[in-house]
Amino acid sequence: MPTLSQQIADFLTGDIGHRISAPVQALVETAFIDTAGCILSGRDEPVTRHVLAWLDRRASKNSEASVLFSAHRLDAVAAGSLNALSGHALDFDDVALAGHPSVVLVPALLAEEELSNLAGSALIQSYVKGYQVWADLLQRLPDPLHEKGWHPTAVLGTLGVTAAICAARGVSPYIAAHALGIAASQAAGLVANFGTMTKPMHAYWAVEKGMNSVDLAQLGITASMDALDGPTGLLTALSSSRPPERERPFSGLESLRIETVRPSIKKYPVCYAAHRAIDGVLNLRADHQLDATAVKRVHVHVSPTNRKVLKYARPQTPLEAKFSMQFACASALVYGEVSLHRLSAASLSDPQVIRAMDVVEVHDDERACPLEPTFAFADRVVIELADGTRVDSGDIRFARGHAALPLEPAQVEAKVLQCVPPEQRDTAAEIVMRLRRMLRGSDRSPPHFDRGSLCH
Structure with a gap:
């Protein structure tokens, strides 16, 4: 039987366009728009400024993708990573799968779109595939990661980004399986660092390590085929005395988890x-x-x-x-x-x-x-x-913005506009419009503004 990495690799390299329903398309579109607002909201946080200065000092001559929806550009990995950090800096980003999926998947895919000029349908499929891999791995663990000190956004987010970028680039199953194994050795992030500048760095590292894992696999770096489900693989390392679920086939062949476990949009900028x-x-x-x-x-x-x-x-x-x-x-x-x-x-x-x-x-x-x-x-x-x-209050089953009590599209867009100063709200509204058109395939121009930086 193929290992879990090999099963996932086959899923990542297949076409699931026929399985992307209109509701799923709308969910992913909302995830991109909400994450854009979160990226804008964190632009001026000290951690974002410090890391941008650090990246500028070590920047290569590559200017592949924009950062913070501005004219400032870095290489694609650095741009995607910094945008993820900014999106997580204020903890305003969406929630699902015991973590924050969109704040790592969306920045990575936006950077990849600028690098490779991806079609909107490819972005949608790649997001769904990254989300599916994260969801499948989470289901295999016997205990919540938070209880053992692991932050799922940093741990499983690294694998989710790797999967999404493999899908976006259309790599072979061989390359995808090795990329997942490389990523498995880099997945880490501690709950102990919540409430510090290191916490948003978890999103930064998930994107950086995920994108780099695909780059390294494409250059020929190899990894074990059982790096995920082997007796000394990631799932075992993340589990306690109870063993993880290793035998079940990968769930992507049966159903798309995003249809039943939908991202919840945060109404409040706290945990x-x-x-x-x-x-x-x-x-x-x-x-x-x-x-x-x-x-x-x-x-x-x-x-x-x-x-x-x-x-x-x-x-x-x-x-x-x-x-x-x-x-x-x-x-x-x-x-x-x-x-x-x-x-x-x-x-x-x-x-x-x-x-x-x-x-x-x-x-x-x-x-x-x-x-x-x-x-x-x-x-x-x-x-x-x-x-x-x-x-x-009585029992409060779900928070406002939860998938069971979703915000309306107009409320999500209003949240994005609240993430910038009043004088920049027209620009933020244009970013929302461009993202919608890009994801629907009617606009291939990237959603940033060469006429001036949104940073201030």
């Missing part, structure tokens, strides 16, 4: 583990006209894994605030919003926010969610007021 609770606080605040100063205690019930991920009870920086349930609830309670504007040093020093963070208590809910293993079946928020009143 997705806090989104259900944010909705709960906002709903209770609006329904009961709550005054933050009258709140005695906020009880939030989430899964043990998500409680550990949201590890900063008293965040000191906006980066830490993105991984703080206390800040998420406090911002929702005090300001009635959790937005890019509120993720600031000013908010963290606001006496009302400090007081509100101090009254938030996070409790474990052991009910497992069959759709999102790191989540509880439902989250819950209970707020106690100084006068003894208790208000209860």
Whole structure:
């Protein structure tokens, strides 16, 4: 029986155009547009600036692809990697498969499009194939990666990018199998670095290592055919005492996972583990006209894994605030919003926010969610007021923007426009329009602006 790498390689080199339905086309289109907004939102983050300066110092003469939708250009691998970093810098990018698939797949494919002038249909197929590989590998692992300290975006995202680029380039099954094996030796990223500049570097490295793995395989570098499913392969390395699923055939031949496990668009620019609770606080605040100063205690019930991920009870920086349930609830309670504007040093020093963070208590809910293993079946928020009143959100099954409660296309485009200053919103709207036309095959011009940089 062919190894898993060989089975995946056959899938990557086949045509699945007939399996791309109109709903799948629309999902991928939304993923590209939402990721574009996230790339724009992170342009001015310190980590983006630092890495851009580092790349400029070591840049080759190749100017293959644009960065940050601007006139600035780098080689395709560097451009795709930096755009992924910018897209993940504010943790506003979409969520699925226990991680952030689009923030690595989309930048890699946009860079490859500029390098190879890919058709829109090729971009769609390549995204779906990368997504499928990530989903299949995730299903084979016995325990959530987060619980062992692995960040799936960095680990499985590296394989997803490798798969997507193999598909985009139309490499042979032989090359694709070796590229996957090369990528397997480079897949890494730690949850311990959440709340620091290293966290968005996970997206950078997933793109860099994925694209480089394909380049190396095309140059003749070899890898083991059982680097994924062998007794000493990646799946075993990522598993605990329980063995991974090695025997099942690759799932891409049966169904496309994106049809049943769709990306969820983030409504709030913080870790997705806090989104259900944010909705709960906002709903209770609006329904009961709550005054933050009258709140005695906020009880939030989430899964043990998500409680550990949201590890900063008293965040000191906006980066830490993105991984703080206390800040998420406090911002929702005090300001009635959790937005890019509120993720600031000013908010963290606001006496009302400090007081509100101090009254938030996070409790474990052991009910497992069959759709999102790191989540509880439902989250819950209970707020106690100084006068003894208790208000209860009840079970919150999904957050707004989840695939089960999707944002409308107009809401996604509105999110993109909020990711740039008011004076640049016409330009951002044009990026959205160009992306739509490119993916639908009616415009082959890249969605960036030679007339001037969007960086400022």
